Amino acid sequence: MDPVRNPFAPGAGTPPPELSGRWELIEQARVALDRLKLGRPVKSLIAVGLRGVGKTVLLNEFRLMAEARGYYCLSLEAHEDKRLPALLIPALRRLLLDLDRLGALSEQAKRALRIFKSFMSGLRLKYGEAELTLDVDPETGVADSGDLEADLPDLFTAIGRAAADRQRHVVILIDELQYLKEAEMSALIMSVHRMAQLGLPILMFGAGLPQVVGLMGRSKSYAERLFDFPRVGALKDTDSIDAIRKPIQAEGEEIEPDALNEILGWTQGYPFFLQEWGYQAWNTTARSPITQADVAKATEKALTRLDQGFFKVRFERLTPRERDYVRAMAALPGTGSYRSGEIAQALGVTPQSIAPIRNNLIAKGMIYAPAHGDTAFTVPLFEQYLRRVRPD
Ligand SMILES: Nc1ncnc2c1ncn2[C@@H]1O[C@H](COP(=O)(O)OP(=O)(O)O)[C@@H](O)[C@H]1O
Ligand SMILES: [Mg+2]
Known part of the structure; x- marks a missing residue:
């Protein structure tokens, strides 16, 4: 058949020819977007699932829906080696400058810019000149403590007030949330909490691997009440x-x-x-x-x-000891979830001594804990790959 007309779209975040089985989730996002526009309380959404289930595709879909409703959209992707402020600053700067330029002088927009400047000086981030050039004086004493959990909610409050003053609605889309540090997650949750309490027009849509749920719970126990965590799985x-x-x-x-x-x-x-x-x-x-x-x-x-691609690149990101760990998992009978104690036993070590390796694998997004004492791969069919190919 003519390869030119091949409709299928394997790839990270590539829109599929048929977005199958996600109707309810899309509807949930639509309702949240429309409620926020009416000034009704909404829960932010975090799509949770394994690699390759279509989380990024969903975030892109949510963005299109938000744009169609006149939302200002910020799309961010967390990285293992990039900290949250570095991720947020360029995007928030653009948003603030746009809000400032949007019409007649807005004291809220100016104030948000000043607070943004304080925020940056508080974190003493090493940014290029261009990023730091903001023709305003900082708002000393607000959002400049250098403690992200204190400063970020202040900054978001100011941004939310500026957006409200401009009658704009904002959605922040963050992919790969599992890569945030606990304090960063906590700062983000507190920001969302504050904006919800004040009824400010900013909403968050996120996506991440299953470990994101535990990370959020550890960061702030009230996260569960602020967010919905719809599961995105196999169809x-x-x-x-x-x-x-x-x-x-x-x-x-x-x-x-x-x-x-x-x-x-x-x-x-x-x-x-x-x-x-x-x-x-x-x-x-x-x-x-x-x-x-x-x-x-x-x-x-x-x-x-x-x-040679999808599975191999994930295996190659592992250190020799991490490789031993995942090979030991794959050597156990069954698929899906494995007892952490049995993995340690297969390696001839105690669970305590292997815990750092397991934690690294969780931080890398390779495995997660579906329940206490259990371990599973975040990549579907990964054990079958290890059994089939036996990579070294
Ligand atoms: N609902 C769906 N139906 C069919 N294919 C889908 C669906 N969602 C995603 N895909 C396809 O799956 C692949 C992975 O999607 P992606 O969003 O990158 O997954 P994730 O972000 O969860 O790793 C892409 O090739 C995409 O086209
Ligand atoms: Mg993705």
Whole structure:
């Protein structure tokens, strides 16, 4: 079949041809956006799920909905080695300058700019001249203590008041939230809390790996009341079938039921894998309809590409001792969740002595704790990869 017309879109954050099975979540975000515009209380949303389930795609979808409603949108992505202020400052600076320029003089917008300047001096961030050049005097004594948990809520309050004064609504979208440090998460939660209490027009949509829930709970126990944590997981069979069949049919082609079943078996409904299998199945098939035999050929290609890409890059980011740990996990029977004690036992060490390695793997976003004393991979089908390829 013509590869030019291949509709499938394997890739990080790439919009799928059919956004399957996420209707409820999209509706939840829409309601939050519309409620905030009416000045009603809203909960911020944090989409939680494994790698490749479509969290980034959802955040992008939320952004489009927000833009269509006239929201000012800030999209950020946390990184392991970038701190929250460094992430926020360029985006907030742009927002503040825009709010300031938006119309006649606004004392709230000017004040927010001054507080922003105090915030930066408080953190004594090493920024390029361009970033620091702000033609205002700092508002001494506000948001400049250098303690992020005290300063960030002050800064957000000022920004929220400026936005309210301009009658603008703002949504901050933050991806990969699991990479924030506890104090950063805490500062962010306190900021959202303050804005909710004051009824300011700023909303947050986030996404992260499952460890984000624990991180938030440890940072601030009231986080649960402020945020909803919708789970984003593998798609149900009917939604997986839609994800594959609809794009094929939209191109005037067909796929046989056996072929669909074969794809469901390999992908287990994980969106990234569905895109990969759909993509390969399309390209390996000479002429529509796509049959089970076509999918069998596509499977070889899909596995090779995943083993040399998606899975391999994650394995290669691990240190030798971390590799031993994940290999020990994969050597245990079963899939999904493993007892941490059994992993330690398999390595011939005590759980306490291996805890630092396990913590590093959690911080790197490789594993998480689905329940106390349990350990699972954040990458679906990762143990199958380790068993199949036995990388060293
Ligand atoms: N609901 C969906 N239906 C079908 N494919 C999807 C869906 N959501 C995401 N995808 C596909 O899955 C892949 C991974 O999406 P992404 O948003 O990067 O996942 P995550 O951010 O959770 O790691 C992309 O190729 C995307 O096109
Ligand atoms: Mg993502």
